[in-house]
Amino acid sequence: xxxxxxxxxLGKIALAIIVAVVVSSAFWFGANTTTxxxxxxxxxxxxxxxxxxxxxxxxxxxxxxxxxxxxxxTLHYIAEAKTILEKPSVERRIEAGKWQAQAxxxxxxxxxxxxxxxxxxxxxxxxxxxxxxxxxxDNVHYLDxxxxxxxxxxxxxxxxxxxxxxEEITTYLHSEEVLMxxxxxxxxxxxx
Numbered sequence: 001x002x003x004x005x006x007x008x009x010l011g012k013i014a015l016a017i018i019v020a021v022v023v024s025s026a027f028w029f030g031a032n033t034t035t036x037x038x039x040x041x042x043x044x045x046x047x048x049x050x051x052x053x054x055x056x057x058x059x060x061x062x063x064x065x066x067x068x069x070x071x072x073x074t075l076h077y078i079a080e081a082k083t084i085l086e087k088p089s090v091e092r093r094i095e096a097g098k099w100q101a102q103a104x105x106x107x108x109x110x111x112x113x114x115x116x117x118x119x120x121x122x123x124x125x126x127x128x129x130x131x132x133x134x135x136x137x138d139n140v141h142y143l144d145x146x147x148x149x150x151x152x153x154x155x156x157x158x159x160x161x162x163x164x165x166x167e168e169i170t171t172y173l174h175s176e177e178v179l180m181x182x183x184x185x186x187x188x189x190x191x192x
Contacts, residue, residue: 047075047084067092069115071106081110090115090142096174097127099149101140113144123149130176134158135169147173162188 051074058067072087085106092099101124103117117123121140126132138153150170151157157164157171157178167182 048078050075065093083108083110088115088117090117092142094147094173097125099123099125099142099173101142101149103140115142117141121151123151125149125171125173127176131160133171133178135171137169149173162186 052072054069054071054074056067056069057065058069060066068091069085070089071085074086075084076082077084085108087102087104088106089102090100101115101117101122103121104119106118107116108114117140118138121135121137123135123140123142124132125135135149135151135155135157137151137155139151141150141152142148143150148170150168152168155166155169157166157169157180164180164184164186166180166184168180170179171177172179
């Protein structure tokens with residue numbers, strides 16, 4: 001290679017390096033690392049994950065089925081420590097019988113066994129040795145610690161004896177006890 005050709009080659013290499021540095025610098029300084037494709041406000045209110053067509057089964061230590069939870073979709077929000085359920089249905093078996101409930105929506109807080117069913121909630125309690133009772137309300141709340149189903153918001157209890165409405169109706173799962181509070185009204189059939 002002659003000195004003139006070597007000089008042209010070195011010039012081309014130097015030009016290529018300068019172009020690469022300029023392009024890289026333009027890209028590096030032009031890229032804003034704080035720019036998100038989705039606004040932060042949207043991300044903070046979005047679920048961190050969702051699952052569709054959910055079936056969860058819970059068993060006791062002897063392997064007997066205790067609870068079945070079905071939902072069309074679950075949406076988990078880690079910032080709020082909760083899971084929203086779409087079209088949930090729950091069936092829980094207890095020694096005294098079982099209960100079933102469903103609604104349009106539901107909520108489970110992280111670390112809790114309580115289930116809040118909202119929007120067109122219904123629950124049926126089947127207690128051994130007695131007739132079934134049905135709770136209908138805007139909301140039905142299963143409290144695991146108390147072993148109760150509490151309905152509120154247009155709450156009504158339907159049984160073979162008739163219909164009772166109240167602001168809040170609580171039924172204890174291990175007994176036939178029902179507690180009604182606030183403006184209790186009823187319609188009953190007479191026994192002939």
